[in-house]
Amino acid sequence: MNEINILMLSAGRRVELVQCFQNAAKKLDVKSNVVAADCSDTAPALYFADKTVKVPRIDHPEYIESIIKTCKDEYISLVVPTIDTDLLLLAENKSYIEENTDARVLISNHSVISICRDKISTQKFMEDNRFGVPKMYSADELEDESLTFPLFIKPKSGSSSVNTFKVNNKKELSIYKELIDSPMVQDYMEGEEYTVDVFLDFESNVISVVPRLRIATRGGEIAKGRIVKDKQIINDVIKLMEVLKPIGHITVQLMKTKNGIEYIEVNPRFGGGAPMSIQSGADSCEYLFRLLMGEELDFKDNYKENITFLRFDQSIILNKNMEINHD
Numbered sequence: 001m002n003e004i005n006i007l008m009l010s011a012g013r014r015v016e017l018v019q020c021f022q023n024a025a026k027k028l029d030v031k032s033n034v035v036a037a038d039c040s041d042t043a044p045a046l047y048f049a050d051k052t053v054k055v056p057r058i059d060h061p062e063y064i065e066s067i068i069k070t071c072k073d074e075y076i077s078l079v080v081p082t083i084d085t086d087l088l089l090l091a092e093n094k095s096y097i098e099e100n101t102d103a104r105v106l107i108s109n110h111s112v113i114s115i116c117r118d119k120i121s122t123q124k125f126m127e128d129n130r131f132g133v134p135k136m137y138s139a140d141e142l143e144d145e146s147l148t149f150p151l152f153i154k155p156k157s158g159s160s161s162v163n164t165f166k167v168n169n170k171k172e173l174s175i176y177k178e179l180i181d182s183p184m185v186q187d188y189m190e191g192e193e194y195t196v197d198v199f200l201d202f203e204s205n206v207i208s209v210v211p212r213l214r215i216a217t218r219g220g221e222i223a224k225g226r227i228v229k230d231k232q233i234i235n236d237v238i239k240l241m242e243v244l245k246p247i248g249h250i251t252v253q254l255m256k257t258k259n260g261i262e263y264i265e266v267n268p269r270f271g272g273g274a275p276m277s278i279q280s281g282a283d284s285c286e287y288l289f290r291l292l293m294g295e296e297l298d299f300k301d302n303y304k305e306n307i308t309f310l311r312f313d314q315s316i317i318l319n320k321n322m323e324i325n326h327d
Contacts, residue, residue, distance in 0.1 A: 003031045007076040010083045011036035011045035016275040024285035064093045071101035079105045087113045108246035108268045116266045119156045132262040134187040150188040191257035197277035199284045204245040207297050209234045210277040222273035227280045229305040249284045276309040
């Protein structure tokens, strides 16, 4: 394979991830273009990618065909999703895209995506396989006068902590149930919260597991995090991956509570904070290039621990031609 080009879908604000793929290609001396795709001309990541393409919105009937056309035009080797709303559609069309292009789609099997995208399905999967989760309440249980608070309510298919609330009493519960579409209610969890970046090869073999302590978040995404080597978390997450069997970069959220490890959700894609783990040495982008070059990878735990990342916004200026102003 002479050239390994990456198509990043819904590139949005994923500037760091674009740069991580570019840095990995440079490190391996691989000829590569990172092609950023978005429906908006002003998505910041477009201005850092090697090439860009405008595609329809995800709900447009020509969206999948636009991906196929881009893969052919730009000689794409790997299609990388970055947002939750892409996942089910890509899982449903994975074979179709791969049969009509030379690209692989970095998406887990449809059954895996279905479990992860519906938080009630995630809860039941965890319970059935004896992984720790906070108790989920049925409609009848929520009417019980002996119900104890606080509780936690969230949409069953939400993301980025949108419409997620701590519930302190019956009145709040009633209000939030009306506000949230398809809500689920659980015990309120207290403890240290972690995001765990996991990378698995195309056969679902675990290659790396990197827990990050969530020091601060903003809009549901980590703003400050510390890389740790917590063996209890690492071993439990490996067990989960061996049962779930996703592929690629997976983002797991969990909390260490008085009950032990309790899982919040599993996002089968690159999370917004993934560059933290990548820069600590667990380089998912490099791993993907190596896999696409035909290499076999073993489990690696040689990333740096006890390093802290502080994320911040940065502006770019576009001139009248919508090009970056370098003056």
